[in-house]
Amino acid sequence: MxxxxxxxxxxxxxxxxxxxxxxxxxxxxxxxxxxxxxxxxxxxxxxxxxxxxxxxxxxxxxxxxxxxxxxxxxxxxxxxxxxxxxxxxxxxxxxxxxxxxxxxxxxxxxxxxxxxxxxxxxxxxxxxxxxxxxxxxxxxxxxxxxxxxxxxxxxxxxxxxxxxxxxxxxxxxxxxxxxxxxxxxxxxxxxxxxxxxxxxxxxAGIPADWNSGNVIAEQVDRIRAQVGDAKVICGLSGGVDSAVAAALVHKAVGDQLVCIFVDHGLLRKDERRQVEEDFVASTGVRLVTVDAREQFMSALAGVSDPEQKRKIIGREFIRSFEQAEIDLVKEAQSEGEPIRFLVQGTLYPDVVESGGGSGTANIKSHHNVGGLPEDLQFELVEPLRTLFKDEVRAIGRELGLPEEIVGRQPFPGPGLGIRIVGEVTAERLDLLRDADAIVREELTAAGLDQEIWQCPVVLLADVRSVGVQGDGRTYGHPIVLRPVSSEDAMTADWTRLPYDVLARISNRITNEVKDVNRVVLDVTSKPPGTIEWE
Missing domain, CATH: 3.40.50.880 (Class I glutamine amidotransferase (GATase) domain)
Structure with a gap:
């Protein structure tokens, strides 16, 4: 060394x-x-x-x-x-x-x-x-x-x-x-x-001296050199990538950074609290929350086609983000400090798979959401651009982010909107949120968080199955468990969860979640099946 x-x-x-x-x-x-x-x-x-x-x-x-x-x-x-x-x-x-x-x-x-x-x-x-x-x-x-x-x-x-x-x-x-x-x-x-x-x-005689501590020090210096005294904004999703990117930038420029968090109503249980309380408490970052739940529910009403749902969610996300950005720009202008930079949680696989583009000319498509407008006149700050996912988690832990954020499973931009097969309604979202929370609780209790890459929980909203609950016939929804193991999301295999864990999950969901009377397991690899159902 x-x-x-x-x-x-x-x-x-x-x-x-x-x-x-x-x-x-x-x-x-x-x-x-x-x-x-x-x-x-x-x-x-x-x-x-x-x-x-x-x-x-x-x-x-x-x-x-x-x-x-x-x-x-x-x-x-x-x-x-x-x-x-x-x-x-x-x-x-x-x-x-x-x-x-x-x-x-x-x-x-x-x-x-x-x-x-x-x-x-x-x-x-x-x-x-x-x-x-x-x-x-x-x-x-x-x-x-x-x-x-x-x-x-x-x-x-x-x-x-x-x-x-x-x-x-x-x-x-x-x-x-x-x-x-x-x-x-x-x-x-x-x-x-x-x-x-x-x-x-x-x-080759190469020393083993590349580690998370060195990366943090290097990126802090680079961010400071790039940003100077200008204001910076970051679209915070609550996911690992945006959280670590924001924490790195905040370490570099402090109160020059403002994070925007759009609550579209498609989040999992307690995710808004994790962002507003846990993330803010661990970083001290200034956070602006946009409550757009009614806006998204209204736009998604009556829509069942998965591709149409994605487009609507992407469009509404852009509108919500833009409005918050406009308000912050006005505030910054009144203070004489323009917002010139936008933080993006781009990872190295994104760079490789896109052909290694420079990433500075236009804002890249927002992951699984639909893309920020090309006419947003900001220069990108991409502190994670050279890193893989596991390295990003290590950086987050080094920065002191809570494990609930750093260790969380990957989650698609459209959120639970593409884990409901059928129309997205407030009632169905509440149902799926409860089932998803049970699955995550049981996997954590069983010590399986490191063995699976993620476990999407899917509600087959347009499918009903006959069941017997409370000595009576029921006609409820099936819930699908999709536990998968993967290193890069390009390929994946279904995770062989212990039968006793599956039994506890099934019993809890059918007992505790209203209108669900059946739990099924997806045992399809990728390919041929994708990780998400929609």
Whole structure:
């Protein structure tokens, strides 16, 4: 660890990232996250990046990701050969491993022997060396390939093999070039993170000095430099991203920040209180609450089509936010301090998936709501732009935000409006709020909050089912539980909740929530099913 200040250390680390070159792998973001988990800042770049562009970023290391192609096919993704000549320590994974081998004079062949899933890899050297340091001679790894490196490039030492792959790992320590055929970034590779960290810390010599404390110090300095003495506003939803973004900006500029919270009536139980009391108490931020419940209920009356509901919610949100913003602008003008900046909780996956745009020309679409108008004349402040979700939570905890906010499950912008299949009414919202609160209480009591990513609770408002309650026939609504596990929301699997927890949830909902006589479990993965029902 260097003796520099946290801000200087973060600036230095962020200025020299590990670059993850994306060859179209479904795990490119996961690789970047695993690098960060090792205490090293990372960025994703496309495989079309030139050697000059890489050199301009002055990276401390490079990781070549996997990909679905075959290196010998016409038009297969390639790598600027000059990148491997920059003298930057480089680690190839799966397809990236094969690209490195081919470009450096090795041989890659379609052997007809595929390896998918769990595979045993065996060290073929007496001394494991840098890359496989501390790893058993036999290790279980996760493979996904049909091609294999049949001959390592000249000057490379073969480190490991499998039953079907003679060259499963190699190294040229003198040139700082390493690679493995398997996927060390996935949890299924038993020693995958250790192999990755061996490359980062032992081979490339990169210190593990990128952490939440450094990020906070760096962002505070950057926000102060960007904002100066101007006023700043933030649309606060109560979710993790906007809450942490607001807390960071408030730490940087204090009372120059004003947060706007729109209560559209589609929130879960106690969420308005969490924002108005818990968030304000932990940060001291100035909060303006817009009570727009009647406005939203009136606009949604009689509407059942999910896409139409989304559009209405987005439109009304914009109107509510704009009115509050207009009032604040007038107030600021009367004080001679114009509002010039808008805080946005943009995360790194948003940047990657949008092609890595600059994010300063126009306000990006508000998550699942419908988008703020392009003619809002504010410059964006995006303090979370380089971070993944788990890192945002860590930052929030470091800033002292309550766990009820930092640890809360992801929640869509349209709120419970898209968790009611059918028309949205005040009565149905109250019903769903009560059921949702029970589910969250029981999952927390069972210690399952860290095992599930989120558990949408859905009301099938336009569906009725026969039941028996109180010795009488009932005709009530079904409630659907949708517990899912995911790392990035791109794919997800349903979470296998214990039967006793499911039983308690079902019993409580059918006993305590009026007009509900049936609880069902959604066991669909994504794909084919989306996480939300609408």
């Amino acid at each position: 260097s003796e520099t200040t946290p801000a200087a250390a973060a600036e230095q680390t962020a200025a020299r990232p590990v670059l993850v070159v994306d060859f179209g792998a479904q795990y490119a973001q996961l690789i970047a996250r695993r690098v960060r988990e090792a205490g090293v800042y990372s960025e994703i770049v496309p495989h079309t990046v030139s050697a000059a562009e890489v050199a301009a970023k002055n990276p401390v290391g490079i990781v070549l990701s996997g990909g679905p192609s075959s290196v010998y096919e016409p038009g297969a993704p390639s790598l600027d050969e000059g990148i491997l000549e920059l003298g930057v320590p480089t680690f190839g994974i799966c397809y990236g491993f094969q690209v490195m081998a081919k470009q450096l004079g090795g041989e890659v062949a379609h052997t007809g022997l595929r390896e998918y899933g769990a595979t045993d890899a065996t060290s073929v050297v007496d001394v494991p060396g840098t890359l496989l340091h501390g790893v058993p001679t036999e290790q279980n790894v996760w493979m996904s390939h049909g091609d294999s490196v049949s001959k390592a490039p000249e000057g490379f030492e073969v480190l490991a093999s499998t039953a079907s792959t003679p060259v499963a790992a190699f190294a040229n320590a003198e040139r700082g070039l390493y690679g493995v055929q398997w996927h060390p970034e996935v949890k299924h590779s038993a020693y995958g993170q250790q192999v990755l960290e061996n490359f980062l810390h032992r081979a």
